[in-house]
Structure formats: C-alpha cells, structure tokens
Amino acid sequence: MARRTMSLLPQWTSRVFSVELDGALHYFAIQEKHRGGEVPGVFRKVRNRDRCYSLLVCSGDRIRRAKFYGELRDKLQRHLSPGCDLSPMSSFLPNVKDSLIKGYFLKDSSESSSPTERLLRELTQHDPVLVCSYLRGEDGQLWTQHLWPPAESQLVEMSKDYYVVPSEAPEYHPSVLNIINSDVFYSLDDAYEVIKKCGDIIPEAKSVLELLPSRAEARSKPDHPVIVIEGLDATGKTTLTESLRDTLGAVLLRSPPQCLSPWRARFDQEPPLIRRAFYALGNYITAEQIGQQGMKTPVIVDRFWHSTAAYAIATAVSGPLSNLPTEGSEVYRWPSDLLQPSLVVLLTLDPEERKRRLRNRGLDETKEEQELDHNQLFRLRVEEAYRRISGPACITVDASPPADQVLQQVLLLIRGKCHL
Ligand SMILES: Nc1ncnc2c1ncn2[C@@H]1O[C@H](COP(=O)(O)OP(=O)(O)OP(=O)(O)O)[C@@H](O)[C@H]1O
Numbered sequence: 001m002a003r004r005t006m007s008l009l010p011q012w013t014s015r016v017f018s019v020e021l022d023g024a025l026h027y028f029a030i031q032e033k034h035r036g037g038e039v040p041g042v043f044r045k046v047r048n049r050d051r052c053y054s055l056l057v058c059s060g061d062r063i064r065r066a067k068f069y070g071e072l073r074d075k076l077q078r079h080l081s082p083g084c085d086l087s088p089m090s091s092f093l094p095n096v097k098d099s100l101i102k103g104y105f106l107k108d109s110s111e112s113s114s115p116t117e118r119l120l121r122e123l124t125q126h127d128p129v130l131v132c133s134y135l136r137g138e139d140g141q142l143w144t145q146h147l148w149p150p151a152e153s154q155l156v157e158m159s160k161d162y163y164v165v166p167s168e169a170p171e172y173h174p175s176v177l178n179i180i181n182s183d184v185f186y187s188l189d190d191a192y193e194v195i196k197k198c199g200d201i202i203p204e205a206k207s208v209l210e211l212l213p214s215r216a217e218a219r220s221k222p223d224h225p226v227i228v229i230e231g232l233d234a235t236g237k238t239t240l241t242e243s244l245r246d247t248l249g250a251v252l253l254r255s256p257p258q259c260l261s262p263w264r265a266r267f268d269q270e271p272p273l274i275r276r277a278f279y280a281l282g283n284y285i286t287a288e289q290i291g292q293q294g295m296k297t298p299v300i301v302d303r304f305w306h307s308t309a310a311y312a313i314a315t316a317v318s319g320p321l322s323n324l325p326t327e328g329s330e331v332y333r334w335p336s337d338l339l340q341p342s343l344v345v346l347l348t349l350d351p352e353e354r355k356r357r358l359r360n361r362g363l364d365e366t367k368e369e370q371e372l373d374h375n376q377l378f379r380l381r382v383e384e385a386y387r388r389i390s391g392p393a394c395i396t397v398d399a400s401p402p403a404d405q406v407l408q409q410v411l412l413l414i415r416g417k418c419h420l
C-alpha cells in the first residue's frame with residue numbers, strides 16, 4: 001500500500017468510487033486480488049485507445065479543498081484538449097459520515113496523451129490532488145487502478161495492482177454523508193467558524209461577521225406570532241408577505257436580511273461550504289431582528305431556514321427524489337439555537353404557472369433559480385426537502401388561486417394556529 005495514498009485517501013481499499021455519467025451514478029471498488037466479476041459500468045464504453053484517470057481533492061483544510069474543487073474543474077476545462085470528457089466523481093466509505101472526497105473522472109480520447117499528462121503532472125506537483133490512472137488488462141476485461149504518475153508510485157512502493165470491480169449502490173447517496181456542516185449548518189457556531197476561516201481569502205467575510213448578534217444575548221420567545229412564508233421563486237411570497245403585513249399590521253422581514261445585500265453576490269460565487277454558511281448566518285441575523293420586532297407586533301418573514309436547508313440539500317444530492325436523505329433523517333432537523341417560527345407556510349405552484357409568472361415579472365433569476373427552470377428533478381428535490389424539514393414543519397398552501405384568495409387561505413391558517 002502506498003504511503004502517500006494511505007495518508008491522502010484513508011482506508012483506500014475499503015472505499016467505493018462513484019462517477020456521475022449521463023445523470024446516473026456508477027459505482028466501483030478496488031481489491032488486491034481479482035476474484036472475477038464484471039467490468040464496472042463506467043469502463044464499459046471506454047475504447048482501447050482512451051486513457052482514464054481519477055483526480056481526487058484530498059488534502060488541505062476543508063475551505064481550501066472546497067475552493068480548489070471548483071478551481072480544478074475550471075482549470076481542467078480550460079486546458080484539456082478536445083476529446084477529453086470530465087465527469088464528477090467521488091470516493092467514500094459506505095454509510096460513514098464525513099468520508100466523502102470529491103473529484104473528477106477524466107476520459108482522454110484525444111490523439112496524444114502528452115498534453116493531458118503534462119497538465120496532470122503539474123497538478124500533482126502543485127495542488128492538493130491525488131491522481132490515479134486506470135489500465136485495461138490484455139484480455140480487455142480486467143481494469144486496474146494505479147497511483148499516477150507511475151514513477152512516483154514506484155517511489156512509494158506502490159507495487160500491487162488494484163483490480164477495479166463493480167460495487168453496489170450504497171444505502172445512502174454519497175453526498176448525504178457530508179451534508180451536515182458542509183452544506184447545512186445546525187448552529188451559529190458551525191456556520192461562524194466557516195466564514196471566520198475564510199477571512200484570509202475573502203476580505204468581505206469580516207464585515208459579515210461584524211453584523212452577527214452577540215452570542216451572549218439570549219433572547220426570550222417573542223410575544224407575538226412569527227409567520228414564515230416559503231416557496232420557490234415566483235410562487236407569490238413577496239405578494240403574500242406584503243399583504244399579510246398590511247392586513248395584520250405586522251413587520252415584514254427577510255432572510256437573508258437587507259444588511260447582507262452588499263455581500264450576497266460575492267458569496268453566491270463561492271463553493272457550497274462557504275455560500276451555505278453565509279445564508280445560515282443570514283438566518284441568525286434575521287432571527288435577532290425577529291426577536292426585537294416580535295416583542296411589539298406580529299412578524300412576517302420572507303424565506304428563513306427552510307429555504308437555506310432545502311436548496312442546500314437539493315443541490316448536494318443529484319438525481320431522483322429517492323436519492324434524498326429519507327424522511328425523519330437528522331439532516332432535516334431544525335437548529336436547536338435558531339428561533340422557531342409559530343407557523344411556516346410553503347407556497348406551491350404548478351411549474352407551468354410558475355414559469356408564466358416568472359416571464360411576466362421579467363426580473364433576473366439567480367443561477368440557482370435558472371437551474372430550477374431547466375431541471376425538473378432539482379425543483380422536485382427542493383420542494384420535497386421543504387416538506388421533510390421538521391421542528392417546525394411547513395404547511396403547504398396551493399398558490400395558484402388569485403392573490404386575494406391565497407391571502408384569505410393563509411389568514412385562516414394563521415388565525416387557527418396563532419390565535420390572531
Ligand atoms: N396569486 C397570484 N396569482 C397570479 N399572479 C400572482 C399571484 N401572486 C403573485 N403573482 C405574480 O407573480 C409574480 C411573482 O410573484 P412574487 O414576486 O410575489 O413571487 P416571489 O415568490 O416573491 O418571487 P421571488 O422569490 O423570486 O422574489 C409577480 O408578477 C406577481 O404579481
């Protein structure tokens with residue numbers, strides 16, 4: 001076993017590797033002895049002259065790994081020759097939390113191996129990336145995995161061949177293993193820690209931290225009801241929250257709060273770890289504002305923690321709804337240190353009507369909202385994640401009737417639940 005590999009990829013031979021090809025995940029494992037079996041799906045369509053590599057981002061602290069994962073894709077896309085295909089890849093210990101390591105699978109069908117090898121060599125010398133190559137055996141059936149470049153693997157005693165064999169789909173989608181504290185944060189301290197560590201590379205992080213409430217100020221529950229309105233883009237949240245504010249004489253707040261607006265676009269460019277921590281902190285700032293206003297009047301909130309968690313989970317996990325963490329999973333639990341609203345309403349809308357409203361409104365969509373339009377599965381995952389969040393769970397309201405009817409429907413719910 002290679003020393004460098006062991007330190008970079010702990011439990012190397014117990015790991016499963018997954019490659020996302022044409023929207024489906026293909027799994028394989030490695031073993032020291034070949035015990036027969038089929039060729040893993042990902043290698044079945046590889047032609048004789050194609051060369052395959054895996055690139056796993058597996059050293060440095062988690063902020064550096066998260067940043068480098070995105071940079072690596074950009075670098076590869078910029079420099080690889082035509083004829084090279086890149087697919088998202090990961091390696092994980094089945095059902096072991098926090099064991100996921102992300103990377104890319106590279107199939108090189110270009111004429112010459114030299115440009116790709118030059119680029120890979122440079123990466124292994126300067127960047128926190130572990131490269132393996134895959135070789136086809138003479139009978140065309142067996143594939144082996146080797147640490148790359150070969151010269152280095154000799155130096156680190158990598159004498160064995162690791163045979164590549166198909167592996168079954170694990171019980172949990174690999175991305176689910178790392179959701180907690182990488183995509184969804186369950187305490188102010190955990191999100192704070194990420195943004196604080198970004199201070200060196202993102203100067204704006206310091207300004208964001210300055211806006212946070214002092215942790216010493218533990219607030220008591222607001223005297224008045226706190227009603228959160230959730231839903232995908234253009235489901236009518238702004239229209240409804242403004243009407244509720246006027247009808248109930250309430251205060252209207254938003255998450256992320258207005259004071260974070262100058263930095264939102266900056267953090268939207270960052271990888272999920274940093275971007276989601278930013279939105280998580282936004283909820284704590286809004287919670288502080290709710291605590292103050294809720295002592296005086298009812299409070300209406302346009303998006304809150306349900307949005308932060310639902311979008312994060314639905315983005316981290318690809319594919320059909322069955323890939324989401326199962327209902328009741330700890331991933332859907334409400335953070336114990338975050339103010340709990342009295343009522344959370346989820347507005348739902350038929351996708352065609354939502355698109356019609358988006359077109360009529362004519363405003364720019366965020367990148368994630370564009371994704372909602374193009375990717376029906378993503379939209380379904382976000383809505384399902386909303387529904388699975390508990391403590392408090394959301395109550396779904398059909399937002400397709402005219403605005404005044406939606407308002408009446410929600411007022412009924414509020415009167416029933418919040419005694420207003
Ligand atoms: N019940 C309704 N029936 C018909 N049109 C509506 C209704 N509610 C809102 N609209 C219209 O749909 C569009 C989107 O509504 P709105 O801006 O309130 O959605 P939103 O959920 O706040 O969107 P975003 O999250 O992007 O801010 C607007 O043009 C609005 O006038």
Ligand SMILES: Nc1ccn([C@H]2C[C@H](O)[C@@H](COP(=O)(O)O)O2)c(=O)n1
Binds near residue numbers: 303311
């Ligand atoms: N509390 C919040 C509010 C928003 N987000 C993220 C989720 C989407 O990417 C995007 C939607 O916001 P909008 O376009 O409606 O302003 O912002 C979040 O994570 N948490």
